[in-house]
Every structure is written in C-alpha cells, then in structure tokens.
Amino acid sequence: MFELIGIPPQALFGQLLLGLINGAFYALLSLGLALIFGLLNIINFSHGAQYMMGAFVAWLLLRYAELPYWGALILAPLVVGALGVVIERLMLRRLYELDHLYGLLLTFGLALVIEGGFRHIYGISGQPYAIPPSLQGGTNLGFMFLPTYRAWVVVASLALCLGTWAVIEKTRLGAYLRAATENPTLVRAFGINVPVMITLTYGGGVALAGLAGVMAAPIYSVNPVMGSNLIIIVFAVVVIGGMGSILGSVITGYGLGLVEGLTKVFWPEASSTVIFVIMAVVLLIKPAGLFGRA
Amino acid sequence: MNGRIIAAAALAIGILAPFTGIYTVFLMKALCFALFACAFNLLLGFAGLLSFGHAAFFGLAAYVTAHGVKEWGLTPELGILAGTAVAAVLGLGFGGLAIRRQGIYFAMITLALSQMVYFFCLQAPFTHGEDGIQAVPRGYLFGFIDLMQPMNMYYTVLAIFVFGFAVIHRAVHSPFGQVLKAIRDNEQRAISLGYRTERYKLAAFVLSAALAGMAGSTKALVFQLASLTDAHWHASGEVVLMTLLGGMGTIAGPAVGAFLVVAIQNYLAESGAWVTIIQGVIFIIVVLSFRRGILGEVVGFVAKRKATPAAKPLEPRPASAITGE
Amino acid sequence: MNFKQALLGAACAMMMAGAAQAQISDNKVKIGVLTDLSGTYSDLSGQGSVVAAEMAVADFGGKVKGAAVEVVSADHQNKADISSAIARKWYDSEGVDVITDLVTSAVALAVREVARERKKIDIVSGAASTALTGKACSETGFHWAYDTYAMAVGTGKAVVKQGGDSWFFLTADYAFGHALEGDTAAVVKENGGKVVGQVRHPFPNADFSSFLLQAQASKAKIIGLANAGQDTINAIKQAKEFGITDSGQSLASLLIFITDIHSLGLDTAKDLLMTTGFYWDADDESRAFAKRFKEKTGKMPTMIHAGVYSSVMQYLKAIDAAGTDEGVAVSAKLREMPVKDFFAKDGKVRADGRMVHDMYLAQVKKPAESKQPWDYLKVVRTIPGDEAYRPLEKGDCPLVKK
Numbered sequence A: 001m002f003e004l005i006g007i008p009p010q011a012l013f014g015q016l017l018l019g020l021i022n023g024a025f026y027a028l029l030s031l032g033l034a035l036i037f038g039l040l041n042i043i044n045f046s047h048g049a050q051y052m053m054g055a056f057v058a059w060l061l062l063r064y065a066e067l068p069y070w071g072a073l074i075l076a077p078l079v080v081g082a083l084g085v086v087i088e089r090l091m092l093r094r095l096y097e098l099d100h101l102y103g104l105l106l107t108f109g110l111a112l113v114i115e116g117g118f119r120h121i122y123g124i125s126g127q128p129y130a131i132p133p134s135l136q137g138g139t140n141l142g143f144m145f146l147p148t149y150r151a152w153v154v155v156a157s158l159a160l161c162l163g164t165w166a167v168i169e170k171t172r173l174g175a176y177l178r179a180a181t182e183n184p185t186l187v188r189a190f191g192i193n194v195p196v197m198i199t200l201t202y203g204g205g206v207a208l209a210g211l212a213g214v215m216a217a218p219i220y221s222v223n224p225v226m227g228s229n230l231i232i233i234v235f236a237v238v239v240i241g242g243m244g245s246i247l248g249s250v251i252t253g254y255g256l257g258l259v260e261g262l263t264k265v266f267w268p269e270a271s272s273t274v275i276f277v278i279m280a281v282v283l284l285i286k287p288a289g290l291f292g293r294a
Numbered sequence B: 001m002n003g004r005i006i007a008a009a010a011l012a013i014g015i016l017a018p019f020t021g022i023y024t025v026f027l028m029k030a031l032c033f034a035l036f037a038c039a040f041n042l043l044l045g046f047a048g049l050l051s052f053g054h055a056a057f058f059g060l061a062a063y064v065t066a067h068g069v070k071e072w073g074l075t076p077e078l079g080i081l082a083g084t085a086v087a088a089v090l091g092l093g094f095g096g097l098a099i100r101r102q103g104i105y106f107a108m109i110t111l112a113l114s115q116m117v118y119f120f121c122l123q124a125p126f127t128h129g130e131d132g133i134q135a136v137p138r139g140y141l142f143g144f145i146d147l148m149q150p151m152n153m154y155y156t157v158l159a160i161f162v163f164g165f166a167v168i169h170r171a172v173h174s175p176f177g178q179v180l181k182a183i184r185d186n187e188q189r190a191i192s193l194g195y196r197t198e199r200y201k202l203a204a205f206v207l208s209a210a211l212a213g214m215a216g217s218t219k220a221l222v223f224q225l226a227s228l229t230d231a232h233w234h235a236s237g238e239v240v241l242m243t244l245l246g247g248m249g250t251i252a253g254p255a256v257g258a259f260l261v262v263a264i265q266n267y268l269a270e271s272g273a274w275v276t277i278i279q280g281v282i283f284i285i286v287v288l289s290f291r292r293g294i295l296g297e298v299v300g301f302v303a304k305r306k307a308t309p310a311a312k313p314l315e316p317r318p319a320s321a322i323t324g325e
Numbered sequence C: 001m002n003f004k005q006a007l008l009g010a011a012c013a014m015m016m017a018g019a020a021q022a023q024i025s026d027n028k029v030k031i032g033v034l035t036d037l038s039g040t041y042s043d044l045s046g047q048g049s050v051v052a053a054e055m056a057v058a059d060f061g062g063k064v065k066g067a068a069v070e071v072v073s074a075d076h077q078n079k080a081d082i083s084s085a086i087a088r089k090w091y092d093s094e095g096v097d098v099i100t101d102l103v104t105s106a107v108a109l110a111v112r113e114v115a116r117e118r119k120k121i122d123i124v125s126g127a128a129s130t131a132l133t134g135k136a137c138s139e140t141g142f143h144w145a146y147d148t149y150a151m152a153v154g155t156g157k158a159v160v161k162q163g164g165d166s167w168f169f170l171t172a173d174y175a176f177g178h179a180l181e182g183d184t185a186a187v188v189k190e191n192g193g194k195v196v197g198q199v200r201h202p203f204p205n206a207d208f209s210s211f212l213l214q215a216q217a218s219k220a221k222i223i224g225l226a227n228a229g230q231d232t233i234n235a236i237k238q239a240k241e242f243g244i245t246d247s248g249q250s251l252a253s254l255l256i257f258i259t260d261i262h263s264l265g266l267d268t269a270k271d272l273l274m275t276t277g278f279y280w281d282a283d284d285e286s287r288a289f290a291k292r293f294k295e296k297t298g299k300m301p302t303m304i305h306a307g308v309y310s311s312v313m314q315y316l317k318a319i320d321a322a323g324t325d326e327g328v329a330v331s332a333k334l335r336e337m338p339v340k341d342f343f344a345k346d347g348k349v350r351a352d353g354r355m356v357h358d359m360y361l362a363q364v365k366k367p368a369e370s371k372q373p374w375d376y377l378k379v380v381r382t383i384p385g386d387e388a389y390r391p392l393e394k395g396d397c398p399l400v401k402k
Helices: A009-040 A047-065 A069-090 A101-122 A148-170 A172-182 A184-189 A194-216 A228-241 A246-266 A274-285 B002-020 B024-047 B055-071 B076-098 B103-123 B150-172 B175-185 B187-192 B197-223 B233-246 B253-267 B275-289 B293-306 B319-323 C002-016 C046-060 C080-093 C105-118 C148-161 C175-190 C209-217 C229-241 C258-264 C284-297 C303-322 C327-336
Strands: A138-140 A145-147 C028-035 C067-075 C096-101 C121-124 C141-143 C166-172 C194-201 C222-226 C250-253 C273-276 C359-364 C377-383
Touching: A009 A047, A009 A148, A009 A172, A009 A194, A009 A228, A009 A246, A009 C209, A047 A069, A047 A101, A047 A194, A047 A228, A069 A194, A101 A228, A101 B103, A101 B233, A101 B275, A138 A148, A145 A148, A148 A172, A148 A194, A148 A246, A172 A184, A172 A194, A184 A194, A228 A246, A228 A274, A228 B103, A246 A274, A246 C209, A274 B076, A274 B103, B002 B024, B002 B150, B024 B150, B024 B175, B024 B197, B024 B233, B024 B253, B024 C080, B055 B076, B055 B103, B055 B197, B055 B233, B076 B103, B076 B197, B103 B233, B150 B175, B150 B197, B175 B187, B175 B197, B187 B197, B197 C080, B233 B253, B233 B275, B233 B293, B253 B275, B253 B293, B253 C080, C028 C046, C028 C080, C028 C303, C046 C067, C046 C096, C046 C284, C046 C303, C067 C080, C080 C096, C080 C105, C096 C303, C105 C121, C105 C141, C121 C303, C121 C327, C148 C175, C148 C222, C148 C250, C148 C273, C148 C359, C148 C377, C166 C175, C166 C209, C175 C194, C175 C222, C194 C209, C209 C229, C222 C229, C229 C250, C229 C258, C273 C377, C284 C303, C303 C327
Parallel strands: C028 C067, C028 C096, C096 C121, C121 C141, C166 C194, C166 C222, C222 C250, C250 C273
Antiparallel strands: A138 A145, C273 C359, C359 C377
C-alpha cells in the first residue's frame, strides 16, 4: 500500500470521517445563524450560549425528569426555541429600526448573562451525559472503529440540514420566508404576518442551536463554556461561506470540518487556526464569501 | 470655550487624583483602559466600524513591551514604542483584510483574526503560555525617572493617556475626521464625492490599533506583566462595553465607561459578585434603553436645556445608514 | 507606617533577645484567599478554598498570640492584572498578612512578585507551575499542594513500574502541556520505558477523536494526557467512546482532580491512572476533614482545598512559634517546622519554598467497586515526597546555594 506523507490511506479515511462529524456541528450552527441573519439581519452572538443551553436542558431533563435522550432531543430544542421567542419579543424586536450592530451587541450581552448564570448555578466542571443505550458501541470499519453515536450525528445532521433547506426552498412557507427576506413591506402587503414570521424564525434558528447542543452532550462535556469557543469558529465559517444561501452555509460547514480534520493529522499545531487562515484567504480572493452575494 | 474648561478640569482631576486616596494602581489601570477604549471608539464612533478583535493589538503590544523590556533590556519608552509599532503593523494587516467587508461581517472578521493572535500568544515560546511574562522591570524613563516610584509611574501613564487622547481629538476634528464621519453616515455618498474611502478606513484602523497597542504596552509596565487575558476575546468584548456604556461617538465617553467597568471588576471582586453577569446585563440595558451612553445622554440633556443644536450628540444610527438601503 | 516599622524593629530585637512576646501588626492576622470564584477553576478551588481557610482558622481557635484571625476573599477572575491589583491593595492598605489559594499560574506568579517586593507571604496551593519554586522562588513565597512535576513524575514512574512502558502523549500545545509532557517523558525513559510518539493538540480543544486515533495507531500501552480541565475530560470521554480504553490501552492523566472524575462519572473514567496530593478516603483523619467540608459545601474537598487548610493551619502555627506576623520571620519558621496534619503526614518546607509531602498514585474505581457517593479512587501506591518533587538543585531557584 502506498502511504501519503506517512499516513496510510485507511487512517486517512478515518480522519476524513471524523472531520465530517465535526463539520456536522459547524453546519448545524451556521445554518441557524444564516437563517436568523436572512430574516432579522442580526448576527446572533448568543448562538453558542443557546447551543450550550440545549445540552444543559437535556442534562436537566435526564436528571430531574428522567427523560431519556430521545425525549430530550425533541423537548430541549423546543425549550431553547421558546426562550428564543421570548428574547425576540422582549428585546430584539426593539432594535430592528437601528443599525444591525446593536443586535450583535445585545446578543453578546445575552451570551454573557446566560453563560455566567449557568456557570454560577452548575459550576464549571461539566456534567456527565451518557450515550443512549441504543446508540452505544460501534462498528469496526476495517480502517477505523466508528462509534454508532458519531454515525448517528452525521446522519441526523445531514437530514436536518437537507430538511431545513427543503422547507425553505421548496415549500410555500419557505417562499414567504425568502420573500420576506427580500422585501418585508411587500410581503406584509400580501396579508402575511411578517412579525410573527420573524419571531418564529428566530425561535427556529435558536432551536437548531439547541438541537446541536443535545447532540453534542454525549460526546463533549456538558459545561457552561462549551459554546463560547465554538461560536467564534462558526463565525469564521459563516464569513467563508457568505450568508447568502442556506445550502452554501451547510456545505461550508461540512467542508471546513473536513479541512480541519486533515490538519489535525498533518499539522496538529495549526488545527486551531486553519479555519481563520482560510477565512483570510477567502477574504482576499472573494470578499463576499464562497456562496455570498456581493 | 466650554470644552476647554472641561478639558482643563479633567486634567486637573487627573493630576490631583492620586492625592485623594484612590489607589494609584487602579487609576493607572483605568487610564490604560480609557486610552484603549478611546482608540477603539475612533473606529466605532467616528468611522462606524465595530471591531470585535481589538484585544489582539492591546494584548500583543503588552507582550512585545514586556518581552522587550525584560529580555532585551529596552528602556520603558522604547518598549512602549516597540509595542505600539507592532500593533500598528498588525493593524495594517488586519485592517487591510477586514475593511473588505462592512457591518457585522467586519465584526466577525476582526473577531476571528484576533482569535488567531490569541492562539499565537498561547503557543509562542516567548509568551510563556499561561504563566505569562512576569516580573517585568519598569526601569528608568529617559534613563533617570525611576518608574518604581508609584507617582512617577502614575504621571507617566497620565501623560501617555493625554498624548493618545490628544491624537484622537486632533484626528477627529481634522478634515480626516470629517471624511470618516461622512463615510460612517453614508459611505456611498462619500465615494461619489471622490473620496477613496478604503484608504481612510484603513488609516483609521491603523491609528486605532496603534493607540490600542500603546495602551496595552503601558499596562504591561504598570502591572509588570503580560498575560493571555489581554489578548482574549473577552477583552475585546470589554472594550466594546466600555465604549457603549460611556457613549460611543462622544470623544471622552469611552474613558468614562472604562473607569466604570474597571471599577466594577476591581471593587465587586471582593464582594464575590457575578462580574460577567453584571457586565452582560449592562450590555443589554445600554443597548435597549440608552444607546447614547452615559456621556451621550449627559451631552444630550445639556444640549436640550440650552437648545443649541451645535452640541448635538450622536444619534443611534438607523439601519439604512450602514447598508445604504 | 513608622510606628509599624518601629514595632517590627522592636519585634526583631526582642526575638534576638529571646523574649517570646507576641508582636502582631494591627493586633490582627488577616488571611486573604485570592481565588477564582466564578470561572474555570471555581470548582476545584473557589468558594471551597475560602471555606477551607475558615475551617483552619476556627480549628486553630480563631486567635493567634491573642490577636484575632480574619479571612477575606476575592475573585481574581483568572486575570493576572486584577489579582496583582488586589494583592497590592490587600498588602499595602488592608493589613492582609498572607495570600493563599492562588489558582492558575499567571495569577500566582503575578502575586508572587507583589509579595516579594513587600516581603509579605504568599502560599500557593492552586497553581501548578514549577516556576514558583524555580526562577520565581522567593524568601516569603511557598508552594503547598502539588505541582506539574510531582503530578507528571509520580504518574510516569509508577506507571512504568507497573508495566506501562510505552507511551504516547496527547499534549496541550502551550507551555503548561509541554512541561507536563517533558517531565513525564524524561521519567519514563529514566525508568526503562519508551515514548513512541506524541501529538500536540490546540488548547482549548473539544474534539479529540482525531488525536485519539493517532494514539491508537501508535500501539502504545499508555496514552498520557498532558492537559487539564475540560480538555482532559473530553479526551477521556471520547477515548471511551472510541473503544480505546476497552481495547487494552490505558489512559494516564497527568493533571486531574476529583471534581473532574465526578463530572466524568465512573463508567467513563474507570481504570484511569492519576496522581493526587490528597484523597479524602485515605484514612480516618482525612475522612473526618472531608465529612466536615462536605457538610459546608456539599462537595468533597479537592487537593487544593485540603492544601489551603493545611497551609493556613501551618501558617498560624508558624506565627505562634515566631511570636510575630512579620513576613520574613514567619517564613523562616515555616521552613523550620515540620508539617504534620491530615494533608501532609510528614511534610517539610524546602529552601525554595516547596512543601514536600507524599503523593498518591491512584486508579479510578469501576462503578461496581464504588460503595458511596464520591467513592472514586483506590490508592495504588504512596509516592514518597522526595521522589515525587523536583530535586532542589534542579529548579534554578536563586535562594538555593549550589
């Protein structure tokens, strides 16, 4: 067998697969960000905190209501989404007439409060959350051992991303949404309740972050800061992809997961910065992002 | 002029402050952050560019100064100059990339770039990772002023702040500043008037980065250390908070905000209060209910009483101003 | 100020004359617990350290040489500048005599410089950096509970002796991780083991799967985790997920606390090898302390909490013996007196400020072996202090004459 810079191809397949799993989280989060940005023109800085909340709500449900993973997978995003609706109604709504930067600042403040609050109540060490019994174990693929849960994450996130894309591109509701993004006044003139749509979109985007959090809970430690470092990477992902298209942000998410996975093999020291470097390069060549509208 | 009197009064307060019994280290720290915030505000308040990565300049300059003074034996003034220069060069690079996009993209790009600097500071051997550079000698300013004397250090910091503030004031009230404001309010119009707005924005970015670096360098000497905290994105968030709280677009507002935020960090620390949560709540309150910030509100109030439109403070910008829609 | 100096002078004079009269500045001894009350390290130090210090003061009787003892605390938010400012204020204008806990090394090193300038005492229990007893050592500075060297060496040596003679390191890519890896690798080689490879991962890092696969491919018997906190937790969690621990390779964590084990759960962490300076279930004395501690905080003490208790107790004893709370005199006493309590059975303080005490190599229990909450570890071996800590002459401490 030939080797690629000292790495046998089998191992390379394994690493690519792992990259794809990380990409699944980037894709889910950047999808939510893109949705919210599309309609609200706000960059949701509290996205990472809401991702963390998803994981925490799942843990709380297990701990206090003995609701297993599958229940949490449905209920936790609803809880996080509902909170998103409240936030939109009470706070974000008051900023739409202003510069978009205020939305960024408000959600930044929210992120600090949410994170600080959880840290204060539950401490920092993190909480244990086991992989659900039905997804434990794994398969030996020959070139690597693939845990069943990771396979589930990839499949579920792909389904979710494609589902969201289909809803937005192929359904009537999606058509309204896209129209409202382009010209809210006109859509309102057609008798569609745009404010409600905005509220629900924010709730939906946030719920996606919560869902990603639930999926992350069994893999990563459930702790109050799990979202804060991730969100910066996701921002870079969003800049690289451009927020013009739903599909674009999904593809960029997966693609960068792959690139990062490869970096971890060939040059692990650079794996924390590779996405930022790519961002700089993309900005030089195509400032609007790979899929962005200039 | 009213402004002159206020400036003179502020300077007098600055000169007399150490004699009031307020802790000088606190005052020096607040002055460093005040300069940092004013430099940041040059971008946000006067060019309409929200950088979420200014900690990169502040933090890296602190490292450069600390390393230069401790390992290479630079004099304090050379150490600060070196830190400022490095920050300016970094600002040139970052600014060149970031000004390719506007608004929130600009914010996200600066955040991501500063995260790179953070990782660099974490991994580079000369920064000593999480230990930071410690026991940095303050040395003798110009070879004969012993900065280990608290008063000498304090007045040095005050002088640096006044210098930086004067530079910003000069820049804002020059034709250059006028063009910046025009870009802030309507970039398309500025372009159609024949201004090469990119160059103006880049120049503002470099100036802001350099002054932020100068603040970081000074802080390294005050505390005799440089650590990762100053390069972390939390520091970027804090400087945004200071500016917002004090009043962006007012020239002295960020300094007021800096004093308040530093006071919160220092004085609430001992009561075990929830500093991060409090900061977050302040963010939310300011954004929701007094976007002009403390000084902005005060100026607005005074202006209303006098009804002189000349002193009109910056109004929160409507969305259309930035997108040009 | 002059009056105080005069008093101190008098105190020294009297001591020289052999008079054992108490001279306590401001007639009060103030102990400052400077810790992380809200951030990353708040579980393993934080409020628990404040409680531990208060317990020590109460157990001592609340008074030393007739002067009241008071505990104050502050949140340094993991920022070196804030801690340095608080330390200055405490020492200069609030009559604080000693600062303790000091979790995270940037904070500990910053306070060390402030204390050195003023000849005031600092006793570090929280931070791990060996620089505190190396280049940054000070006449009035002490390092109490543990350090990176003891953790690395203890684990490295003991594991090799048990047959774990080939190692692969997962190392956090910054000075701290490099130090852990370097110290351990040296010991592994010294004892006849070999290092087959290492990978430097970014800090902080959430996904370790890629690095774990590289470790798996190396076929090393032991995967050494040269990282801490969330990184360690995530690495262990994912090693279990990828079936690494079940397929014969063992994990050895070079810096981990009992609170981390608590967070992981026994099913995930089982069989993990680690070194600790304190385990609550080691003997009757430690159990008694842990029980009281748990009543106040709801958690079992970490080695930092126990270290804070031990150091405050010893500090008060030293004041009692010195008859003054003046920094240099108390420091001299601290270096003279043996440390004997539930934390350090036979501890001693070296010239470089290092409190040398026995460490334990422990293995995490299997879920079935755990009888009660927090019953997590079994002690495999007691590592004698002199073997665990870095030899005095290797630290580059200027106070040590070569």
